[in-house]
Amino acid sequence: MKEMQTHKAKVDHLLTPDEIRRIRKKLHINQKEAAEYFGGGVNGFSRYERGETPPPKALSGLFILLDENPKQIETLKKHL
Secondary structure, three states, X not given: OHHHHHHHHHHOOOOOHHHHHHHHHHOOOOHHHHHHHHOOHHHHHHHHHHOOXXXXXXXXXXXXXXXXXXXXXXXXXXXX
């Protein structure tokens, strides 16, 4: 399932499950915090990272931006 989702993510220009996990960890947030900041629920983030569900395109784009500038997570936290 994860392999299929990884391939589909690449075709659809979305982050792969492993990329989502890597960026979340780079931001030093757990799945619960990610759900609070970005929506989707804890189970949603777990499914994204296991490759059971593709991430929304907006979430994928935001994670790409945060991967390039991880300090911006602090700006996001201030506004939530």
